[in-house]
Amino acid sequence: MRIYIFLNLIQTKEKFRDRAIANKNNGSDAETILVDIYIANRDGRLMDRISLAKDLVNKYPSSSEAYVYLGFAYTSVRDFDNAINEYNKALSINSEQYRAWAGLAFHQVNVGNNILMPKNNKQKRWL
Numbered sequence: 001m002r003i004y005i006f007l008n009l010i011q012t013k014e015k016f017r018d019r020a021i022a023n024k025n026n027g028s029d030a031e032t033i034l035v036d037i038y039i040a041n042r043d044g045r046l047m048d049r050i051s052l053a054k055d056l057v058n059k060y061p062s063s064s065e066a067y068v069y070l071g072f073a074y075t076s077v078r079d080f081d082n083a084i085n086e087y088n089k090a091l092s093i094n095s096e097q098y099r100a101w102a103g104l105a106f107h108q109v110n111v112g113n114n115i116l117m118p119k120n121n122k123q124k125r126w127l
Helices: 002-022 029-042 046-059 064-076 080-093 098-107
Strands: none
Touching: 002 029, 029 046, 029 064, 046 064, 064 080, 064 098, 080 098
16 A cells, blocks of 8 residues: 555656646746756756756845755755855745755765865864
């Protein structure tokens, strides 16, 4: 029974995604950019994803969500310092932006040789 429910959720998500792509030109400018960001990410065009997210921020500079999408884009290319800066900008606009808080929390995880830490917070390691 659980497998059926899980598959049903995946199929529903795919259906909404496909409808969003098919109708992207019928939405607002922001919705069009968000669909393009999704497509660029899906296709592995990560630098395009950053460029599109920057366009979103330029067109909607008072939207905390726009900065979160730019933070996600920087995370995808492992540019953690810029990602953290964008999450902080989102929080300066809306201190309750939970996706920005989640992004910051993710970047504070110490994995391996401090790989996911921002440069100024990396610990010195002694051999």
